Amino acid sequence: MMNRTVAMILNRVADLLEMDGADFRTKAYRRAAHTVEFLPEDIEFVMNEGRLEELPGIGKNIAKKIQEIINTGSLAYYEDLKAMFPVDFEELMSVEGIGPRKIKLFYEKLGVRNLEDLEYAARRHKIQRLKGMGPKTELLILKNVRFARRDTGRKLLGQIMPLGKSLKEEIEKLDTVSKVVVAGSIRRRKETVGDIDLLVVAEDHESVMDHLTGLKVVEEVIAKGPLKSSVRIKGDVEVDLKVFNAESFGAAMVYFTGSKETNVELRRVAISKGLKLNEYGVYRDDTLIAGETEDEVFRALDMDTPEPELRENRGEVDAALRGELPDLVDYTEIRGDLHLHTNWSDGKSKIHEMAKKAVDLGYEYMAVTDHFKSIWMDNGMDERDLEKQLLEIESINEKFEDSMDLCVFSGVEVDIDSEGHLNIESVLLEEIDIVVAALHSGLKQNKYGLTDRIVKVMYNEDVDVLAHPTGRKILEKTGYKLDLERIFQAALDTNTLLEVNADPDRLDLNDVIIREAVDYGCKLVINSNSHSLRDMKNMEMGVATARRGWAESKDIINTLPLKSFKKSLDLN
DNA sequence: GCCGTTTTCGGCCCGACTGTTTTCAGTCG
Numbered sequence: 001m002m003n004r005t006v007a008m009i010l011n012r013v014a015d016l017l018e019m020d021g022a023d024f025r026t027k028a029y030r031r032a033a034h035t036v037e038f039l040p041e042d043i044e045f046v047m048n049e050g051r052l053e054e055l056p057g058i059g060k061n062i063a064k065k066i067q068e069i070i071n072t073g074s075l076a077y078y079e080d081l082k083a084m085f086p087v088d089f090e091e092l093m094s095v096e097g098i099g100p101r102k103i104k105l106f107y108e109k110l111g112v113r114n115l116e117d118l119e120y121a122a123r124r125h126k127i128q129r130l131k132g133m134g135p136k137t138e139l140l141i142l143k144n145v146r147f148a149r150r151d152t153g154r155k156l157l158g159q160i161m162p163l164g165k166s167l168k169e170e171i172e173k174l175d176t177v178s179k180v181v182v183a184g185s186i187r188r189r190k191e192t193v194g195d196i197d198l199l200v201v202a203e204d205h206e207s208v209m210d211h212l213t214g215l216k217v218v219e220e221v222i223a224k225g226p227l228k229s230s231v232r233i234k235g236d237v238e239v240d241l242k243v244f245n246a247e248s249f250g251a252a253m254v255y256f257t258g259s260k261e262t263n264v265e266l267r268r269v270a271i272s273k274g275l276k277l278n279e280y281g282v283y284r285d286d287t288l289i290a291g292e293t294e295d296e297v298f299r300a301l302d303m304d305t306p307e308p309e310l311r312e313n314r315g316e317v318d319a320a321l322r323g324e325l326p327d328l329v330d331y332t333e334i335r336g337d338l339h340l341h342t343n344w345s346d347g348k349s350k351i352h353e354m355a356k357k358a359v360d361l362g363y364e365y366m367a368v369t370d371h372f373k374s375i376w377m378d379n380g381m382d383e384r385d386l387e388k389q390l391l392e393i394e395s396i397n398e399k400f401e402d403s404m405d406l407c408v409f410s411g412v413e414v415d416i417d418s419e420g421h422l423n424i425e426s427v428l429l430e431e432i433d434i435v436v437a438a439l440h441s442g443l444k445q446n447k448y449g450l451t452d453r454i455v456k457v458m459y460n461e462d463v464d465v466l467a468h469p470t471g472r473k474i475l476e477k478t479g480y481k482l483d484l485e486r487i488f489q490a491a492l493d494t495n496t497l498l499e500v501n502a503d504p505d506r507l508d509l510n511d512v513i514i515r516e517a518v519d520y521g522c523k524l525v526i527n528s529n530s531h532s533l534r535d536m537k538n539m540e541m542g543v544a545t546a547r548r549g550w551a552e553s554k555d556i557i558n559t560l561p562l563k564s565f566k567k568s569l570d571l572n
Numbered sequence: 573g574c575c576g577t578t579t580t581c582g583g584c585c586c587g588a589c590t591g592t593t594t595t596c597a598g599t600c601g
Contacts, residue, residue, distance in 0.1 A: 025574095027573085027584075028584095029573075031574080032573085057574065057575095096600090097598090098598095100599095132597075140590095197601085224589095225589055228589070230600095263586090267586075272577090274578095278585080
């Protein structure tokens with residue numbers, strides 16, 4: 001699929017146009033890039049069917065440019081712009097406080113092309129001599145160039161969410177504060193998070209700001225005003241806090257939950273209805289008509305309230321206007337976990353400990369799926385271990401049959417070998433309830449080879465689950481290239497479940513692919529892939545990801561009660 | 573450059589904070 005390349009080039013064009021201050025053309029290219037990036041179908045296919053101009057934000061001009069990119073792999077217009085401003089735009093933009101206009105100024109007046117040039121210019125005090133710049137800007141640049149080098153970019157949701165929670169509790173301690181909410185990408189449960197957004201209702205604004213900037217974890221105060229403050233806390237995480245009155249809080253939640261793209265869309269909707277939307281409320285002729293709750297705000301716009309996880313401007317605004325939002329799978333609907341590692345392989349806990357935790361989490365069933373031995377897994381089980389483990393599971397089921405209300409299924413996680421076979425004797429699998437297959441080695445094959453292996457193993461009738469299907473590690477590796485459509489089709493043909501792995505490092509499948517899979521009609525299973533008791537609560541991250549992929553409970557097999565679950569997998 | 577249930581032309585999301593100004597531009601979210 002060329003989608004990513006096309007979106008990337010359109011975005012770069014927007015970057016370069018932005019330096020020229022071409023405001024509206026920039027926005028047009030950004031919008032088109034966003035459309036292509038999250039298009040659920042192949043852009044080349046859309047082009048061949050002559051439907052490019054039907055896509056939102058794509059008109060005659062950009063359609064032509066997309067054709068050129070697909071046909072030639074590049075875009076002359078982009079190359080011309082690059083020649084005009086030969087700067088490392090992305091690198092320079094990563095310096096906080098530096099935007100397109102300053103990049104242009106520094107390039108034209110000082111020949112700055114990258115971070116190194118910028119730092120040199122600042123050190124030699126060349127910046128402060130430019131019109132509109134001063135010594136403070138120069139100091140800011142020197143400081144923030146260092147931060148840009150330290151790569152203080154986005155961090156894992158699983159890492160930041162607890163921080164947000166503890167800050168919320170810290171602010172709540174103040175008497176003057178009546179409400180605190182963590183908004184932003186954390187509330188949308190985006191897999192990576194750039195900062196923490198706190199929204200506060202309080203009578204005395206000043207004391208809230210003083211409290212925040214005085215917290216022990218705060219390393220630097222970036223900005224401090226009566227309504228809004230920003231600080232950097234330990235671990236290079238930026239925290240923004242804004243104070244609102246109660247009658248505006250719902251509008252503030254909408255606004256600061258975002259995403260930015262969704263906000264733009266919502267304001268368009270407001271304008272089309274003769275209204276104005278900002279973070280303080282919905283206005284008709286400067287009169288506040290809604291703002292206290294989110295529902296009230298969306299109602300004033302004559303639309304349903306999209307769940308925060310949907311707010312990425314991927315069609316949810318339209319769906320909400322038509323009253324056709326999906327009925328997302330709920331966090332409380334998960335009844336089992338089918339991917340758990342115990343101390344029989346590389347896990348830390350015993351089976352009965354994990355079983356107890358499963359009961360605590362309200363599950364009706366779980367599957368023990370330790371690794372089977374393989375080249376890369378030293379402490380995987382062998383045949384004899386597997387037999388012994390089966391006996392242990394049996395005795396746990398007997399022992400807890402009445403008291404625990406939990407069914408422990410036997411299982412195993414097996415490697416897919418280089419030929420697309422399972423790395424285990426098939427006779428062993430006959431006694432096992434849940435077989436989880438996964439790629440762990442031989443990953444250097446091309447897209448077709450890897451897809452062949454996976455599809456072949458899906459046709460093995462012992463296999464129930466394809467685990468972490470794309471093998472990605474967030475912020476580390478992108479995962480292997482696969483022909484997803486073939487995998488979806490194989491999943492349909494063979495009733496193989498595609499896993500949504502809830503490990504915060506993986507979240508694999510991701511939200512975008514989940515949506516494609518669900519549209520295709522595939523069934524999913526959300527698994528924690530736990531290696532310890534603590535990991536088991538990661539299930540929440542998997543559910544969040546499924547929700548971001550528009551999945552409903554009917555798409556998720558482990559929302560089924562035990563009886564129907566067993567039936568759907570042909571288990572006794 | 574795109575778009576239309578007021579429009580095929582004239583709009584295009586909006587406000588807070590900072591630094592450099594003396595009324596505003598740039599950046600951020």
